[in-house]
Amino acid sequence: MEKVITAKNLTKKFGSFIAVDNINFEVEKGEIFGFLGANGAGKTTAMRMLCGLLLPTSGQATVAGFDVYKQNEQIKKNIGYMSQKFSMYEDLTISENIRFYGGIYGLSNDRIKEKTAQLIKQLHLEGQEKTLVKALPLGWKQKLAFSIAIVHEPAIVFLDEPTGGVDPITRREFWGLIYEASARGITIFVTTHYMDEAEYCNRVSIMVDGRIDALDTPANLMKDYSADSMDEVFLHLARKAVRTGD
Amino acid sequence: MKQFLIFVKKEWLHIWRDRRTLFILIWMPIVQIILYGFALTNEVKNSNIAIFDQSQDQASTTISKEIAASRYFNLVKNVHSDQDIGATFRQGKIRMAVVFPVNFRYDLLHSNHAQIQLIADASDPNTANTLTNYASSIINDYQQSLNQNEQLPYTIKTQVRMLYNPELKGAYSFVPGVMALVLMLVCTMMTSIAIVKEKEMGTMEVILVSPLKPFRIIIAKAVPYLFVSLLNIVSILLLSVYVLDVPIVGSIWLLMTESTLFTITSLSLGILISNSAKTQQTAMFIAMMSLFLPTLLFSGFMFPIENMPLPMQIISNVVPSKWFYIIIKDIMIKGLGFTSVWKETLILVGMTMTLLGISIYKFKIRLA
Ligand SMILES: Nc1ncnc2c1ncn2[C@@H]1O[C@H](COP(=O)(O)OP(=O)(O)OP(=O)(O)O)[C@@H](O)[C@H]1O
Ligand SMILES: [Mg+2]
Numbered sequence: 286m287e288k289v290i291t292a293k294n295l296t297k298k299f300g301s302f303i304a305v306d307n308i309n310f311e312v313e314k315g316e317i318f319g320f321l322g323a324n325g326a327g328k329t330t331a332m333r334m335l336c337g338l339l340l341p342t343s344g345q346a347t348v349a350g351f352d353v354y355k356q357n358e359q360i361k362k363n364i365g366y367m368s369q370k371f372s373m374y375e376d377l378t379i380s381e382n383i384r385f386y387g388g389i390y391g392l393s394n395d396r397i398k399e400k401t402a403q404l405i406k407q408l409h410l411e412g413q414e415k416t417l418v419k420a421l422p423l424g425w426k427q428k429l430a431f432s433i434a435i436v437h438e439p440a441i442v443f444l445d446e447p448t449g450g451v452d453p454i455t456r457r458e459f460w461g462l463i464y465e466a467s468a469r470g471i472t473i474f475v476t477t478h479y480m481d482e483a484e485y486c487n488r489v490s491i492m493v494d495g496r497i498d499a500l501d502t503p504a505n506l507m508k509d510y511s512a513d514s515m516d517e518v519f520l521h522l523a524r525k526a527v528r529t530g531d
Numbered sequence: 532m533k534q535f536l537i538f539v540k541k542e543w544l545h546i547w548r549d550r551r552t553l554f555i556l557i558w559m560p561i562v563q564i565i566l567y568g569f570a571l572t573n574e575v576k577n578s579n580i581a582i583f584d585q586s587q588d589q590a591s592t593t594i595s596k597e598i599a600a601s602r603y604f605n606l607v608k609n610v611h612s613d614q615d616i617g618a619t620f621r622q623g624k625i626r627m628a629v630v631f632p633v634n635f636r637y638d639l640l641h642s643n644h645a646q647i648q649l650i651a652d653a654s655d656p657n658t659a660n661t662l663t664n665y666a667s668s669i670i671n672d673y674q675q676s677l678n679q680n681e682q683l684p685y686t687i688k689t690q691v692r693m694l695y696n697p698e699l700k701g702a703y704s705f706v707p708g709v710m711a712l713v714l715m716l717v718c719t720m721m722t723s724i725a726i727v728k729e730k731e732m733g734t735m736e737v738i739l740v741s742p743l744k745p746f747r748i749i750i751a752k753a754v755p756y757l758f759v760s761l762l763n764i765v766s767i768l769l770l771s772v773y774v775l776d777v778p779i780v781g782s783i784w785l786l787m788t789e790s791t792l793f794t795i796t797s798l799s800l801g802i803l804i805s806n807s808a809k810t811q812q813t814a815m816f817i818a819m820m821s822l823f824l825p826t827l828l829f830s831g832f833m834f835p836i837e838n839m840p841l842p843m844q845i846i847s848n849v850v851p852s853k854w855f856y857i858i859i860k861d862i863m864i865k866g867l868g869f870t871s872v873w874k875e876t877l878i879l880v881g882m883t884m885t886l887l888g889i890s891i892y893k894f895k896i897r898l899a
Contacts, residue, residue, distance in 0.1 A: 336740050358742065366740040370733025376548040377541065388537030389741045417548075434737075 286313040289441055289472045290335060295344035297330050304330040306495035307344065312441075317463065317473040319483050321519060322492030325528045328476040329369055331492070332443050335474070336366050349440045365434040365442040365471075369449075373430050375419035379410060382418055383433055390437035404432045407462075424455035428462060435466055442466065444475040448482065460485050480516040491519060493526050534743060538751035545725070546755050553759075556721070560713040560763050564706070564770040578662055580627045581608040581619050586635035594647070594673050598629060603665045620652060620694060627651045627662045639677075644686040653693035663691045706771040707859035708830065710764065710790065711852040714797050715826050717760045720818040722753050722801030727814040730805075745894050753798040760794045761787075780866030789862065789872070792879055793855040797822075799886035800851075806893045826852040854879050 290312035297305040305327040312318045322328045333339040335348050337357040346353045349363040366372075373382045380401050387397040405411055408428055418426060427447055435442050444463075448456045460482065467473055475486070483489050483503055490500040499506055499522055503515055512518045546553055580598070584591050599606040607624060610616050616628045630648040632638075639645040649666050651659035667689045674687045726749075729735040738748060764787065771777040779786060800822065808814035829836065829847035836847050847853050854875045861867040861875075869876070 333736075338736060338739055361740060361742045364740065366737055368733050368736045370736070372733055372737040374541070374545070374734060375732075377544055381541070381544060385537060385541045386737075386741075389534050389738070389743050391534060391742070 288312065289314045289316075289349055290318075290474065291345075291347045292331075292335070293345040295331065295334060295346050296342050297327075297334055297339060298342045303495050305334070305341075308492070308495075308497045310490055310497060310500055312472060312474060314440075314472055315467060315470055316488065317467050317475065317486045319486030319489035320474060320476040320492070321478075321480075321483055321489055322476070323523045323526055323528070324478075326492040326526070327495040328492055329445055332445055332474070332476065336364060336443055337361060363440045365437065365439040367430050367434040367442070367444045367447050369445040369476075371426065371430065373418050373426065373433065376417060378415050378417055379405070379421075379429060380414040382429070383436060386433045387436045392437060400436055404429075404436070408432060424451045424458075427451060427455075428459055431459065431462055431466075435471055438469075439471065441472040441474060444473065446476050446478065448477065448479065453481075456482065480514065480519055483515040483519070489515070491522050493522055494528050498522050498525075535747045535751055538743070538748065539754045542725070542752055543755045546759070552721075556717055556759055557762065557766070559716075560709060560767050561770060563709050563713075564767055565774060576602060577605045578603060578627065578658070579607045579625045580604050580629065580662075581610045581616065581625045582606060583610045583613075583616055583628060583630045585633045586631045586637075588636035590636035590639055590645075590673075591631040594631075594670060595629070597669050597673065598666060601665065601669060603662070616650065620650075625652075626658060627666065629666060639685055639687065643683055644688060646688045646690055648690045648692060650692045650694060656693075659693055663689075667691075706767065706775065706777050707856050707863060710767050710859060711793070711826055711830055711855050712823070713763050713767065714760050714790070714794050714855075715800075715818075715822045715852060717763060718753075718756050718794055718797030719801040719804065719822050720815060721756050721759075722798055723804040723808060723814040723818055724811050725752055725756075726802065726805035727808050727811050731810060746891055749802050749891060749894055753802065756798065756801075757791075757794055760797075761791065764790045764794075777864070779863050781862035781868065785869055785872075786859065786862050789855070789858050789876065789879075792876070792883065793851065793858075796851045796855075796879055796883040796886065799883055799890050802890040802894065803886055806890060822852075825850045829853055830856040851879060851882050854882075 288311045290310075292308055292310050294307045294309060295305060296303065296307050308331060320328050320332070330339065334341045334353060335346060337353060337360050341353065348360045351359040351363070353360065374385070377385065383401045383404060384397050387400055392400065401414070405414060408425070410416075410425070410429075413421075418429070421429065431442075431444065431447055434444070448459050451459075456479065463473055463475070463485075475482075477483065486503065488500065488502050489506065490497045491506075492498070499509075499518070501509070506518045507513065507515065510518045510521050512521065582595050582598070584595060595606075598604055604627075608619060610619060610628070616630070619625050620628070628650040630650065632646060632648075635645050635647075647670055649663045651663050653659040670687055670689055674685060678684045726735075729738065739745075768779065768783075768786070772779060801818070804814055804817045804821070808817055829843070829850040830852040836844055836853070839847070858872045858875045858879070861872050
């Protein structure tokens with residue numbers, strides 16, 4: 286299989302604090318890769334290095350075949366990103382947000398129109414094109430943000446806790462969207478706190494205090510730790526954590 | 532280019548949707564100018580004056596009578612000493628005093644010229660100017676009536692003394708001052724806030740992950756505020772001409788060009804501030820401290836720089852608004868052309884290039 290993300294001894298220090306500590310992993314094309322860890326484990330930091338938002342302190346990493354140190358520009362063209370903070374403009378309407386993000390990725394006007402119609406239909410937002418994003422419930426915002434993050438059909442999309450704070454039904458719908466995107470060949474790199482979501486992933490890595498302590502398919506992990514659920518696996522590993530997050 | 536325009540449009544939507552701020556941005560300069568305008572346009576009818584006639588001759592009494600009879604003036608007191616004049620001014624009883632020297636008529640008839648001193652309270656410079664002009668023209672009329680039957684012309688020289696505010700600072704210095712302040716406010720504060728807001732909201736991360744060039748992000752953020760500022764400049768100029776009667780003596784195009792230059796200076800400062808500020812409050816605070824106060828203190832429109840201690844005078848040189856203020860005053864009020872302001876312009880251009888250079892260089896492509 287083609288490797289779309291590789292990390293070798295990837296490390297990020299903030300001063301003397303090691304936020305990400307020598308992590309190694311590979312993500313295959315089309316995979317849904319879950320990136321788990323307790324608060325403060327270093328998930329966001331690792332993801333930011335892969336997206337080119339942070340320069341690693343040491344180690345290597347490639348994204349879509351490009352080097353994170355030198356080929357930032359090429360990486361940017363091939364990825365989508367949904368940040369942990371909410372990433373749409375609240376004072377813009379739904380269609381304005383789509384047009385903006387489509388536009389900055391260089392989509393043609395026709396393509397943007399087409400995409401807008403398609404997204405509105407897919408998300409059942411008919412008639413709400415002119416609604417300001419701030420008027421939408423959180424669950425809709427997140428689904429919309431995800432759809433916008435992949436509006437340019439990137440090779441890989443990075444999702445940083447995309448489903449924080451919403452109910453299980455909306456989360457399930459969200460994962461429906463993720464599966465659809467995955468089926469189209471988009472590689473998904475997703476962080477989450479919810480262990481039921483971990484079970485939706487092809488493979489998961491579990492970060493503890495900046496290190497990756499486990500990495501496998503959910504089924505194998507459960508077997509290895511003789512656990513009945515990912516929750517148990519996670520608790521088993523996270524118990525060792527010293528960091529309490531921030 | 533298309534990406535750039537899309538960004539500008541988005542930026543414009545932010546401004547447009549935040550009507551309250553837009554409203555303030557557009558009305559603030561107008562209100563400032565109008566308020567000041569009302570404070571200034573006092574009726575110049577029946578202004579109280581005093582006369583100090585040390586000569587008490589036929590000529591001086593005739594002129595005194597004519598001045599007192601004019602509908603512009605209201606003679607409230609005949610004073611008898613210089614001290615008396617000072618005291619009457621201090622009591623706020625009069626706006627102008629007319630002083631005839633001893634031997635006024637004698638000098639006029641024997642040496643063919645004499646002097647009259649007009650002393651005006653220039654704390655309201657507009658009125659002071661108008662009053663002395665009216666008085667001079669009455670004196671002028673008298674002089675002409677004398678000269679009708681004479682071959683050798685008599686000349687009466689009026690010597691004007693402005694009390695309290697000898698440089699006649701007022702609307703004339705207020706308008707360029709307000710322009711500098713407003714441009715600083717709109718450009719520097721608003722752009723820095725706009726950029727920091729995206730950081731706070733988290734949208735900056737998403738933009739930085741996109742293929743947009745940081746340089747374009749910066750420029751796109753600044754462009755809408757450039758337009759708002761140009762609108763402000765136009766409204767300030769229109770009001771100053773039509774409400775405050777402060778004429779634009781020099782070239783309007785030169786004035787607009789220099790204002791645009793200063794707008795860009797302010798925009799680059801705003802971008803620079805946004806680099807170091809993490810929250811909108813911080814951005815606002817830095818903008819206030821580093822621009823607003825120095826503009827008030829050092830641009831010279833509130834406090835004359837010449838009277839400051841030397842270290843302060845030196846500091847004032849790095850305040851862009853000081854140079855802008857000089858340029859605007861020279862063009863607008865003195866009617867000077869580019870040849871007279873090229874040095875100041877060059878300094879502003881230099882500052883702008885440096886600021887823009889630093890801010891673009893320092894604009895963080897990555898978060899850390
Ligand atoms: N810019 C920074 N400077 C200093 N320390 C930082 C910085 N960014 C993150 N950290 C620290 O690095 C650690 C890892 O943070 P990170 O945000 O990557 O964790 P996370 O796994 O995403 O946590 P969460 O689940 O809360 O989002 C935390 O202890 C955090 O305080
Ligand atoms: Mg995080």
